[in-house]
Amino acid sequence: MSTIKLIYQCMFGPRLYKVYGDGRAEGLYEPGHLERWGDQIISIVCFFWNVGLYASPIIATVMYRKGYMLWDGALTIGKCVTGVGIVLAFSYFVRGLGRASAPQYIQFLRTLDEAKKNLNKSSKRALSQYDFDFDGWPVEFKWNDVGGEEKKQRQFIERPSFRRTTLDLLFAAPCSLITYIVANTFGLKLMYPGSMTVWNYMFFPVLLQGRSKLITENEGDRYKLFTRDGNEIDTMFIDRRKKHPHGDVLVICSEGNAGFYEIGIMATPIETGYSVLGWNHPGFAGSTGRPFPPQELNAVDCVMQFAIHSLGFLPENIVLFGWSIGGFPTSWAAMNYPDVKGVILDATFDDVMPLAITRMPNVLEPIIRRTIREYMNLNNAEQLLKYPGPIRIIRRTEDDVICTEDNKIASNRGNNLLVKILKYRYPIIMDDSSLMYVYEWLSSDVLQQTRLWDKLEVDDELCSSTILSYITEHSNSFPMRLGDGFSEKMKAQMALFLASKYLTDFRAGHCTPLPNNLFTLPWDITSNMT
The missing domain is CATH 3.40.50 (Rossmann fold)
Structure with a gap:
């Protein structure tokens, strides 16, 4: 590889951040003085260029109020762009010189070129030893x-x-x-x-x-x-x-x-x-x-x-x-x-x-x-209604981000998501009377939920066997006609049972990491039939 070609490739090559060893031990890539200086100038220019684009209406207004005419403003902007362009070109050249004298970067560049020419298990493994600007990473799968x-x-x-x-x-x-x-x-x-x-x-x-x-x-x-x-x-x-x-x-x-x-x-x-x-x-x-x-x-x-x-x-x-x-x-x-x-x-x-x-x-x-x-x-509920499989909704009881009223769990939009799914999947059970109990259950704390559960005498085994009997006789497709002939109390029992199977409460705010014990696969009643 000729020196001029090498410097050119180094000028516009991806920025290298880390190099991993065979044992995957991590190590930061330390650029030399020239590369570091060039990178800093390029980063500063790009940052202010992006800021300038967003602030261009304000800048134009200020220039107008300062008395700049259209032609004068254009000349001033042209001089600024020319000056910045010269500085930027020199920075790229300096960065290229710095990288061309760094054996670690040269080895990375060769590995990247090989991966782009022929991406296979070997070249992929070699490329994975580096962390660099992702725009330089080769495409590995297309739609x-x-x-x-x-x-x-x-x-x-x-x-x-x-x-x-x-x-x-x-x-x-x-x-x-x-x-x-x-x-x-x-x-x-x-x-x-x-x-x-x-x-x-x-x-x-x-x-x-x-x-x-x-x-x-x-x-x-x-x-x-x-x-x-x-x-x-x-x-x-x-x-x-x-x-x-x-x-x-x-x-x-x-x-x-x-x-x-x-x-x-x-x-x-x-x-x-x-x-x-x-x-x-x-x-x-x-x-x-x-x-x-x-x-x-x-x-x-x-x-x-x-x-x-x-x-x-x-x-x-x-x-x-x-x-x-x-x-x-x-x-x-x-x-x-x-x-x-x-x-x-x-x-x-x-x-x-x-x-x-x-x-x-x-x-x-x-x-x-x-x-x-x-x-x-963003219409999550409408899309989920067209999915026939198991769903688990995790509701954070102290979540203010997806609540329409502060510190009010009844306004959590996860409640609305749950109700829409249940109403579509079990329309006969989820009538006005049973939904009243579901809304009460969703608005309550753990102690109040337990009291409501006991008051309605919800029996997990009876509810499960009722659903299994329906699926055996009919099918597990939605919407289910489950609930024909049920008493109001039985519908309420089934409604709370189903709500508890689809919804899991987590006492935390919006951004708290989800604990491992709450990451469980959604409830699937048909799994009990196998």
Whole structure:
């Protein structure tokens, strides 16, 4: 490799952070003085460039008030851009010189080139010895690697559409423009703060440490997936097959709106002994894109295809685990992959609309409603109703994030999610009378729940045998006609029994890590029939 070509490759090569040894012992890569200086200048310029883009309206206003004319302003900006460009070009050159004189970086560059030319088990193993900018990582799975995926249809819950005249559309145009601006500026950032550049920058050292722990302590493998809409998704796989009794079951983890797989919910199923696959939302950490619903759903779809066709897990051995806003891609995946083993939803909601409205000024409610339905329609309950398998909802009793009223468990939107599922699956049992007891049970503490349980004389064995008898005679498909001829008391008993099987309470706030003993597979009445 010629010196000039080597320096050029080093100038624009990925930034190297860590080098792992054969024993997976971690060690920070220490760049030389030239490389460090060049990296610092490039990082500072990129940071202020991003800030400048966001602040450009303010900057333009200030320049106008200072008396700058259009031509003068253009000349000033042109001089600034030219000066910054010269500094940036020199910084890249200095960084290239520094890297070209570092044997460790040269070896990394050769390993990366080999992996890009021929990615196999050997080159993958060699590449996994390094942690570096993920945009330089080669793609290992594409959404269309599986034959027939281009033609395969997916289910989507569409928002209601109304027929409008040309005049209606004309009058609605200003409002449509406002909602577009809101969604594509601060709206998306408020809903997914983890996608902000500043947020990713601040959390980078923590994410690097968390990723290193997954690799060194849990033998994790990092993969890059390429989605239908062109995004690159950063994933981490922990393989426990043949290593643990639960290892044949894969748990796919979907994080919250400020969560990353490096420091997120993967820890709980890992400690419980399952194989685990975590992924970052579009725009989070190493993943590209923006977390609008279409990109979110294309991402989780690609993750599911990767788990099934590349990692080799059957759908019936996959558990979907979503925390908070991660319930949206989780419920969509459940709807489109109905054969999965089960769904676990922790601290999530039925519909994001009520939560968004309660956190914004009343005067903005019409805009918020339209923005949510047009661009960020996270409708977990509607999607889950189309999933026929086992579901467990974990409700955090001190969770203020998904409550519409502070310190009031009755306003937890997890309650609404549970009720909607039960009403759809058991419509005869869940009549107005029995739902009254369910709402009372959901609004009570443990002692009050026990009293209500005893008052109605709920018998677990009787309720279980009743459901089993119905399934044996009819089927286990939903909605069930279970409840014909039941007394009001029997319906109330069955309603509380079913609510207790679908819902698990956890006395904690929204962000407290889920303890291992609460991570159990959802209740499946048919398992007692085998």
